[in-house]
Amino acid sequence: MSRRTALDHEFVHHIPEHLADGVLYVSVAFATALHSCCCGCGREVVTPLNPNDWSMTFDGESISLCPSVGNRSFECQSHYYVRRNKVIWLPSFAEAKPARRLPLWRRVAQWRLSIPWR
Numbered sequence: 289m290s291r292r293t294a295l296d297h298e299f300v301h302h303i304p305e306h307l308a309d310g311v312l313y314v315s316v317a318f319a320t321a322l323h324s325c326c327c328g329c330g331r332e333v334v335t336p337l338n339p340n341d342w343s344m345t346f347d348g349e350s351i352s353l354c355p356s357v358g359n360r361s362f363e364c365q366s367h368y369y370v371r372r373n374k375v376i377w378l379p380s381f382a383e384a385k386p387a388r389r390l391p392l393w394r395r396v397a398q399w400r401l402s403i404p405w406r
């Protein structure tokens with residue numbers, strides 16, 4: 289399996305049954321983009337386009353997705369940005385360092401919440 293570093297895009301009305309490797313399919317009608325995982329594992333990556341999930345930018349030539357694509361639920365744990373049809377790899381979730389400690393105000397807030405009311 290080799291990591292892909294670029295994607296082509298294709299605007300479609302209907303999502304094809306079999307996704308070609310290296311193609312980001314965008315269905316405006318279904319507000320969804322999908323592609324086959326860029327690590328080459330072949331898993332289908334669905335990125336719904338809506339204000340709570342992903343947003344897509346089409347600059348007339350290439351597509352960017354925001355935020356990053358993180359395939360936490362896949363074995364490959366792939367994590368990358370799609371920027372202007374380029375795939376920018378990020379450390380996988382497995383490699384990534386454990387989450388930073390919460391900021392102090394959050395810790396204080398949690399500590400306060402943990403005190404039972406009297």
Ligand SMILES: [Zn+2]
Binds near residue numbers: 329331364366
């Ligand atoms: Zn993968």
